[in-house]
Ligand SMILES: O=P(O)(O)OC[C@H]1O[C@H](O[C@H]2O[C@H](CO)[C@@H](O)[C@H](O)[C@H]2O)[C@H](O)[C@@H](O)[C@@H]1O
């Protein structure tokens with residue numbers, strides 16, 4: 097029987113002695129959901145996979161892969177929730193390194209080590225490190241080229257000030273934080289300045305001030321913001337992408353309907369496109385961000401087909417079963433597919449996107465991308481990181497030390513748990529409070545020994561659902577404090593406020609537990625920031641399995657299902673009681689990941705992929721299939737001591753079939769899938785060889801492969 101890839105506990109199987117491929121791939125400690133499933137790939141996909149594996153191992157080199165004919169089964173097209181097979185490699189988030197791969201260092205000679213270039217104008221008003229690493233992203237650009245980062249929200253907000261008239265503080269939110277961690281002198285930001293400004297003089301003033309910070313504003317008026325941002329973006333796409341469904345009747349409030357919101361969304365996207373087209377020049381790369389700007393790639397390509405355009409989604413992309421509820425579902429997918437590179441935080445999201453494109457648009461989906469208009473649009477996972485060094489260094493700053501001392505005296509004698517979330521339904525604040533209440537109910541005595549500090553950052557305050565959530569959360573906080581408070585202590589300190597960077601870092605550093613219960617979350621950078629600041633305290637991270645971050649921090653954190661209130665309550669107890677040795681081990685694991693995978697690496701990796709996004713020959717023409725150089729392969733085989741062979745299944749080991757089968761035989765018992773008889777013996781010999789690992793990649797289930805190969 098052919099075993100490939102071997103399950104983690106493969107002892108006793110013919111390949112048990114071989115290196116376990118999947119474990120090797122789980123670079124962040126993530127174990128694939130179904131390590132024994134086998135999935136399909138054609139030659140191009142296999143090559144893609146292998147290059148990723150070798151990059152992970154730091155041994156990037158040219159590959160020779162077995163070729164299989166076009167039309168073989170698609171990897172990445174299967175949907176997790178549809179019961180279709182999934183690609184184990186694809187489900188192992190963290191499989192693809194975003195940093196530290198030697199080949200990237202080669203590509204960007206300026207990349208190694210911290211540089212000494214001064215902070216640019218852009219970094220002035222933002223939270224910046226004193227020493228900005230030398231420009232690395234720009235190494236991927238042609239002469240004079242820049243990276244235009246287009247996102248709904250600019251990293252700085254224009255804010256009315258009674259004295260100075262306008263001030264420009266940093267904006268909040270994960271996208272902004274992440275982009276602040278990206279240092280490059282060739283970056284320009286295009287986005288909404290956080291306020292509606294109609295006065296011409298004000299607009300000119302703001303434009304000039306923002307330009308000094310490398311920002312170009314798109315002025316959207318109040319009505320448009322209401323319909324585009326509060327409406328289509330945050331009342332339709334946001335809940336849908338986070339599995340909370342569509343609002344009843346697609347109403348954002350009683351007067352605004354889906355159609356007018358979509359119109360506003362289209363208009364706003366056009367305004368972003370006009371601004372970008374107005375400032376872009378040859379050699380620029382346009383990197384569009386998030387669900388606010390799904391029409392933008394198409395609008396930009398309409399202006400200039402040669403523009404290099406990427407699009408990255410910071411939220412989850414839901415299962416196609418969920419996504420298909422969106423009335424204009426096709427339009428958005430088609431517009432995004434005009435980009436040269438489509439990126440997500442995790443493979444799961446990428447796979448869902450591919451699945452939506454294949455099922456709703458009838459396109460051919462592959463691991464490396466989607467065939468669209470006679471080219472292949474690259475689709476890939478780029479897990480974001482933070483500027484960990486910045487957080488670590490902040491702990492040495494006097495302002496932060498003062499805050500640490502303050503907090504230590506305020507919370508003396510009590511264990512401290514921390515929550516930092518935008519006041520958003522996706523963050524699971526109500527579930528968090530319910531779990532904490534249950535913990536206090538079941539563990540008498542703890543009410544005066546522990547305090548939960550919950551920062552609820554105000555967000556999208558014009559959206560009625562957010563206003564309602566605020567009241568519900570307030571009610572719950574009041575209930576728990578009322579029930580468990582004393583004249584001296586309250587079990588919850590709750591702030592409806594943003595906190596300054598210094599206070600945030602101090603809180604991260606002194607707390608014993610971080611409690612993150614997102615119902616869905618694209619990544620969740622708070623979890624990363626917490627870990628970065630915990631080097632001396634070794635606090636415990638309780639993290640929702642539905643946050644993208646769970647895929648990389650899963651082995652160090654206590655992972656919980658936020659809907660399971662009892663489980664979260666138990667996790668709180670477990671975290672508060674955890675012995676120091678275990679805290680140390682768990683922290684160490686996560687600290688290494690957070691330190692190694694930075695926002696800079698994320699951006700660099702994405703931009704590198706985007707600059708190299710070549711338009712390939714259409715699939716199905718045979719042009720993309722490279723013949724196997726048999727002599728060279730045989731020589732290499734004979735010379736090598738540790739071999740990894742990845743073979744296609746459908747149309748490589750078998751006759752070509754058009755659909756995934758669940759059985760190798762039909763209802764009458766006739767064999768429908770057959771292994772080429774000449775191959776069986778050869779495969780057995782390979783599998784029996786101690787120095788060789790054989791992996792068969794297929795869209796068919798493992799049982800089918802077992803049937804065919806046994
Ligand atoms: O701009 P807002 O409407 O105030 O919202 C803030 C941001 O929220 C979302 O952040 C996401 O991006 C993070 C970084 O990749 C990720 O860690 C997090 O899980 C996401 O929720 C949103 O996607 C951004 O566009 C907003 O700016």
Ligand SMILES: O=c1ccn([C@@H]2O[C@H](COP(=O)(O)OP(=O)(O)O)[C@@H](O)[C@H]2O)c(=O)[nH]1
Nearest residue numbers: 268269270271273518553594595620621622
């Ligand atoms: O008062 C605050 C508290 C937190 N944050 C930052 O907001 C981001 C939240 O990002 P995350 O990815 O966790 O979630 P998002 O809010 O983007 O959904 C983190 O970088 C926090 O440091 C902030 O800007 N102001």
